Amino acid sequence: MENKLPTSDQNFVESLIPQRFPFVMVNSIADYSETQLISGFEVKEENIFVQNGVFQASGLIEHQAQSVALHTGYKYYLLGKEAPTGYIGAIKTFEADTLPKVGDILKTEATILNEMMGVTLVEIITKINDTVIAKSQMKTVVK
Numbered sequence: 001m002e003n004k005l006p007t008s009d010q011n012f013v014e015s016l017i018p019q020r021f022p023f024v025m026v027n028s029i030a031d032y033s034e035t036q037l038i039s040g041f042e043v044k045e046e047n048i049f050v051q052n053g054v055f056q057a058s059g060l061i062e063h064q065a066q067s068v069a070l071h072t073g074y075k076y077y078l079l080g081k082e083a084p085t086g087y088i089g090a091i092k093t094f095e096a097d098t099l100p101k102v103g104d105i106l107k108t109e110a111t112i113l114n115e116m117m118g119v120t121l122v123e124i125i126t127k128i129n130d131t132v133i134a135k136s137q138m139k140t141v142v143k
Contacts, residue, residue, distance in 0.1 A: 003078070006030045008040070016073030017066055018085045022048050025063035026070050030107070037071035039063075041106045055100040060134050061091065064124040067110045068140050089119060089139040096134040104128050118142040 004012060008028035017026065025047075028040035041063050043050065049059025065088050076083035100106060107127045114121040119141050126134040 005032055013070065016077055016083060017069045018083075019066060019069070022046075023062075024066070025049075025059060026066045026108075029070060029074060032071070032074050034075075035112045037067060037074065037110050039067040039070050039108045039110070041108070043100045043102050043104045043106065045102045050102060053102045055102075055104070057094075057096050057099065060096055060099070060106075060126060061094060061136065063106060064108060064110070064126060064134070064136050065138065065140070067108045067124060068120070068122050068138070071110055071112070072140075072142065085143045086140050087143070089141040092121075092137040092139065094134070094136040094138075098128070098131075098133040100128060100133065106133075113137075 006029060010027055013027055013029060014024055026039045026041050030038040030040060043055045047055065049056045069086055072086055073083040109125050111123045112120055113123055119139055121139050124136045125132055
């Protein structure tokens, strides 16, 4: 398959993850490598994780997890295969310094630290305008 990056084609991005509206928390891919992906997401008022104009921590965690799913989905797209469904196996750490507001654009870098037998350890950093707002480390499991 051809490299389509960077892209903010919502339909293409959604074709790479198992989630569907209203539960989609990624809308662009800026960069991809075997061990890393940079995703983007614009926080909108109608998002199910927005309360009083603020994107909640649970939404940030879901955005980060979907960034990992997007990495897997794009990898399988390049191989010409259908991506498997994955799950959060464990959240090892999660820190949020700031919660995004409606209109903020999140830029998230997911880095694969270790991958073995369908379990992936990932470090994830989310930024707004080059300022780190959240970090996590989680394990994801492919079905």
